[in-house]
Amino acid sequence: MTSGGGSDKQKQQIPNTSNYEPWAGTQIGQWLNQTVGPNLEENTRILKALLSAGDTRIVRFTCLGGQGPEAALVFFEGLADKVALEDRIIRPLQLGMRNGSSPFQGPRRDWPRRVAEDLLPISGHQILSNFDQAVGGLTAGQSLLLLDGAPGGVLLPTPGWKERAVEAAPTETTIRGPKVGFAENLQTNIALVRRHVQDPTLRVEPFEVGIRSKTKTAVVYIEALARPALVEEIRRRISRIDMDYVTDVRELSELMQPGYRGVFPMHSVTERPDRVSHMLYDGKVAVLVDGTPDALLAPFVLVENLISMDDYYIPRALATFDRILRLIAWVAVVFTPALYVAVSAYNPDVLKVELAIVLAGARVGVPLNAVLEVVLMGAMMELLQEATIRLPSKIGSAATVVGGLIIGQAAAQARLISNIMVVIVAITAIASFVFPVYEHGISWRIVGWLNVAMAAMFGIFGVFASMLLILFYLNSLESYGVPYLIPFSPLIPQELLANVLGRQAFWKRKRRPRSLLPRDERAAVTGEEAQP
Amino acid sequence: MRVGPRGRRWLASGLAALLLFGSGGCWDYHQLNERAFVLMMGIDPGPDGQGYHITTQKIIGEYLPGAQAGGGGGGAGKTPYMIKEADGRSIPAALEGIREKVHRDLDLSHLKVIVLGEDLARQKDLRTLDAIPRDMKIAETVFLSVAHGRARDVAMAPNRAEDVPALYVFHAYAGKYTRSLAVLAVPIWYAFDRTQTSPLIDTAAGGLAVDSQGEANFAGAAVWRGGEMAGWLSEGETAMLNFFLGFKGVDDFLQTEDEPCLSLRLTRGQVKRWADWDPDGTVVLHLRIQTAGMLVASDGPIVTPADEIRAENALAEEQKKKVEALIHHLQELASDPLGFGERLRRVDSTAPEVQSRQAWEEAYKRARVEVDSGVTFYERGLVR
Numbered sequence: 001m002t003s004g005g006g007s008d009k010q011k012q013q014i015p016n017t018s019n020y021e022p023w024a025g026t027q028i029g030q031w032l033n034q035t036v037g038p039n040l041e042e043n044t045r046i047l048k049a050l051l052s053a054g055d056t057r058i059v060r061f062t063c064l065g066g067q068g069p070e071a072a073l074v075f076f077e078g079l080a081d082k083v084a085l086e087d088r089i090i091r092p093l094q095l096g097m098r099n100g101s102s103p104f105q106g107p108r109r110d111w112p113r114r115v116a117e118d119l120l121p122i123s124g125h126q127i128l129s130n131f132d133q134a135v136g137g138l139t140a141g142q143s144l145l146l147l148d149g150a151p152g153g154v155l156l157p158t159p160g161w162k163e164r165a166v167e168a169a170p171t172e173t174t175i176r177g178p179k180v181g182f183a184e185n186l187q188t189n190i191a192l193v194r195r196h197v198q199d200p201t202l203r204v205e206p207f208e209v210g211i212r213s214k215t216k217t218a219v220v221y222i223e224a225l226a227r228p229a230l231v232e233e234i235r236r237r238i239s240r241i242d243m244d245y246v247t248d249v250r251e252l253s254e255l256m257q258p259g260y261r262g263v264f265p266m267h268s269v270t271e272r273p274d275r276v277s278h279m280l281y282d283g284k285v286a287v288l289v290d291g292t293p294d295a296l297l298a299p300f301v302l303v304e305n306l307i308s309m310d311d312y313y314i315p316r317a318l319a320t321f322d323r324i325l326r327l328i329a330w331v332a333v334v335f336t337p338a339l340y341v342a343v344s345a346y347n348p349d350v351l352k353v354e355l356a357i358v359l360a361g362a363r364v365g366v367p368l369n370a371v372l373e374v375v376l377m378g379a380m381m382e383l384l385q386e387a388t389i390r391l392p393s394k395i396g397s398a399a400t401v402v403g404g405l406i407i408g409q410a411a412a413q414a415r416l417i418s419n420i421m422v423v424i425v426a427i428t429a430i431a432s433f434v435f436p437v438y439e440h441g442i443s444w445r446i447v448g449w450l451n452v453a454m455a456a457m458f459g460i461f462g463v464f465a466s467m468l469l470i471l472f473y474l475n476s477l478e479s480y481g482v483p484y485l486i487p488f489s490p491l492i493p494q495e496l497l498a499n500v501l502g503r504q505a506f507w508k509r510k511r512r513p514r515s516l517l518p519r520d521e522r523a524a525v526t527g528e529e530a531q532p
Numbered sequence: 533m534r535v536g537p538r539g540r541r542w543l544a545s546g547l548a549a550l551l552l553f554g555s556g557g558c559w560d561y562h563q564l565n566e567r568a569f570v571l572m573m574g575i576d577p578g579p580d581g582q583g584y585h586i587t588t589q590k591i592i593g594e595y596l597p598g599a600q601a602g603g604g605g606g607g608a609g610k611t612p613y614m615i616k617e618a619d620g621r622s623i624p625a626a627l628e629g630i631r632e633k634v635h636r637d638l639d640l641s642h643l644k645v646i647v648l649g650e651d652l653a654r655q656k657d658l659r660t661l662d663a664i665p666r667d668m669k670i671a672e673t674v675f676l677s678v679a680h681g682r683a684r685d686v687a688m689a690p691n692r693a694e695d696v697p698a699l700y701v702f703h704a705y706a707g708k709y710t711r712s713l714a715v716l717a718v719p720i721w722y723a724f725d726r727t728q729t730s731p732l733i734d735t736a737a738g739g740l741a742v743d744s745q746g747e748a749n750f751a752g753a754a755v756w757r758g759g760e761m762a763g764w765l766s767e768g769e770t771a772m773l774n775f776f777l778g779f780k781g782v783d784d785f786l787q788t789e790d791e792p793c794l795s796l797r798l799t800r801g802q803v804k805r806w807a808d809w810d811p812d813g814t815v816v817l818h819l820r821i822q823t824a825g826m827l828v829a830s831d832g833p834i835v836t837p838a839d840e841i842r843a844e845n846a847l848a849e850e851q852k853k854k855v856e857a858l859i860h861h862l863q864e865l866a867s868d869p870l871g872f873g874e875r876l877r878r879v880d881s882t883a884p885e886v887q888s889r890q891a892w893e894e895a896y897k898r899a900r901v902e903v904d905s906g907v908t909f910y911e912r913g914l915v916r
Binding site for chain 2: 343344345346348349353354356357359360363364365366369370457458459461462465
């Protein structure tokens with residue numbers, strides 16, 4: 001089986017990065033390893049050298065109205081809230097003593113801690129001892145307070161950068177149910193998940209990924225439900241990432257599966273907290289990355305292509321109907337252009353006679369053969385889809401209409417393509433939008449192109465052979481120990497009916513999907529179904 | 533040489549690829565509009581009785597109403613099919629002659645009806661024609677029929693019910709709209725299988741003729757005696773044969789010809805046939821037919837159970853007369869499309885009557901016919 005980077009061979013190739021220091025042997029490395037000493041002049045000089053950037057600010061002042069030590073407050077312009085710096089750090093330090101006792105008494109190494117704990121109305125401070133910690137905190141948006149005569153310093157959270165507010169999920173829209181989508185802030189996203197999952201065993205494990213970027217990442221799971229081996233495997237894969245920077249959850253997804261080159265995703269990526277919470281309750285593990293409005297979910301199986309969050313918010317019969325529609329859409333995306341090529345060029349005998357006659361009539365006078373027709377129109381639709389994403393929404397919709405209808409009709413009238421081809425392209429394009437997650441639609445469009453190539457060479461036999469190859473390939477995949485084709489292979493009929501071909505009634509959902517190997521399969525107190 | 537698991541995988545992939553190349557490939561590549569779809573093929577004896585004369589009805593898709601046509605003119609008013617004919621010493625040779633006239637590949641994959649001319653059917657052994665489906669990529673489900681007269685005349689005759697006459701015949705055989713029992717739809721696999729599985733079974737095929745309005749239409753059925761056509765059945769006989777062969781019809785009526793006048797709309801029926809010997813050694817052909825339906829017309833009121841029984845008996849008697857008429861006609865023609873001979877052979881394969889075709893024909897002609905006929909009304913409809 002080929003796992004998403006999980007085979008033994010691949011495991012051996014992953015280097016251990018825990019002792020890797022990219023600045024070893026350089027002046028920067030020496031400074032970073034250096035302890036923050038009591039000399040304020042020396043400390044600010046080193047910091048200036050380390051952070052030689054135009055947006056670094058160092059404010060120096062004297063504490064307790066001149067009776068205390070001199071202090072320096074270091075921060076990045078734009079990342080720190082200046083009002084908070086003034087009101088909650090500088091002013092208390094200049095003016096006040098709390099409870100009549102000065103924090104600048106006793107051993108000098110305790111001054112930073114005592115200032116932060118006794119004087120400043122800011123929680124979440126962090127005492128540091130070396131410049132590596134200082135630089136890490138500053139680049140993460142914290143402010144650094146140094147005191148003359150006292151070794152070490154204190155990092156204070158004073159966030160003041162601008163962020164996008166929590167808004168509706170733009171690409172995974174639903175008609176019913178929650179509308180909220182993730183934002184770019186990791187803490188906000190964790191809070192969004194917590195609001196949905198009020199389980200005492202919800203665990204949030206922080207990680208830093210990227211040797212230089214130190215991107216904050218969180219592994220989120222419900223301890224009572226997630227398989228321990230799955231959690232451990234995700235921890236292992238994250239901790240072994242040796243890249244110097246990671247900025248997005250999709251980058252992380254690829255880095256977590258080194259060696260995997262397939263078109264089918266090994267993780268699902270979602271921007272919906274409610275989807276994450278559903279999956280966590282099924283025993284999955286989520287990974288959130290700071291700066292990304294998406295969550296990564298593992299393991300991922302193929303049938304999730306068909307599941308939309310809307311299914312959980314509409315009546316069961318409608319959800320089942322929608323899933324069948326998505327299956328039809330899948331067939332349309334994967335097979336329609338290929339079958340058109342196959343029957344046009346090789347196997348008209350499989351068509352009903354009337355349909356064969358209509359197709360033959362439609363193709364009269366068209367200079368391009370069926371393969372070129374499909375390639376031309378398919379490529380145009382791919383271009384349109386790409387253009388629609390890049391263009392602003394108002395122009396984008398116009399581009400779709402112009403491209404799809406006007407150009408298609410014009411091409412048909414000019415006899416460059418047949419009218420049937422316009423219908424086929426329209427069916428395929430519309431069907432590809434039915435996939436609840438955008439990337440999955442792209443994967444299957446690529447398979448559709450492979451089928452077209454095989455149909456162009458071998459007709460219907462080629463399409464069957466191509467799908468057999470795809471089937472073999474999919475059957476060889478697994479995501480974190482879960483077969484990719486489950487519940488088709490290995491076959492679990494109950495889950496096939498309950499989770500793929502239809503949506504199980506909530507009152508009947510007494511057990512979690514066995515296919516995901518949850519730690520606790522029970523989804524209800526009793527295993528009995530509710531009686532009317 | 534030992535082959536490891538990896539090698540076996542490559543070997544299997546190679547074999548699969550080889551099979552794929554063998555199954556289809558770019559040498560079969562022909563666009564739909566580069567093919568000439570033949571829907572009907574008439575086969576007559578060639579000039580001076582040598583070889584074959586083939587008449588084909590080829591579709592012109594662009595001239596069908598509603599089809600997309602080049603230049604914006606469409607195909608309004610144009611005949612959407614083309615007749616091409618050619619002679620040849622063999623059927624493939626004659627088809628090659630037609631291909632040379634249309635300069636496109638003749639695509640027989642959508643051939644729907646093969647019409648044999650009456651002369652050909654009477655002269656040629658049907659068993660020699662089974663090369664048609666085997667060698668020419670023709671579907672086994674093509675319908676076989678025989679023309680009263682020349683197949684060419686039927687293949688060239690128009691029909692106003694459909695744009696393409698071949699489609700009219702095909703749709704009637706396939707039961708797309710309705711199918712009368714008087715239309716005997718026999719696919720070629722059925723016709724050829726029956727002629728080859730046992731010498732004691734004969735085949736039959738629907739008849740086609742050019743009617744008084746000059747259109748191709750259905751006309752009874754042809755029956756074979758061994759490999760050669762023996763004669764024609766009337767429409768009524770065809771309907772009864774159809775019933776016994778198990779083909780279903782829609783809106784079929786059973787109507788008395790004598791008084792009282794009764795009409796029954798048949799909705800279901802059961803038939804059974806077998807053969808055995810009576811005590812004096814004569815072969816007996818047994819036919820049991822039980823039909824049920826809805827009474828749709830009668831001369832007088834049918835109110836009491838006695839009225840019902842009387843009406844049922846009258847219809848059963850009518851039914852019996854029709855069955856007997858059919859069997860007697862088949863006996864005269866020495867044609868056994870209902871397969872009594874084969875049924876008798878299965879009872880006793882050592883019996884002298886089933887040792888040869890000739891012996892069976894003799895016994896068949898002399899055989900006594902016993903018909904058990906029954907009719908049931910399960911619903912009374914409008915009573916006149």
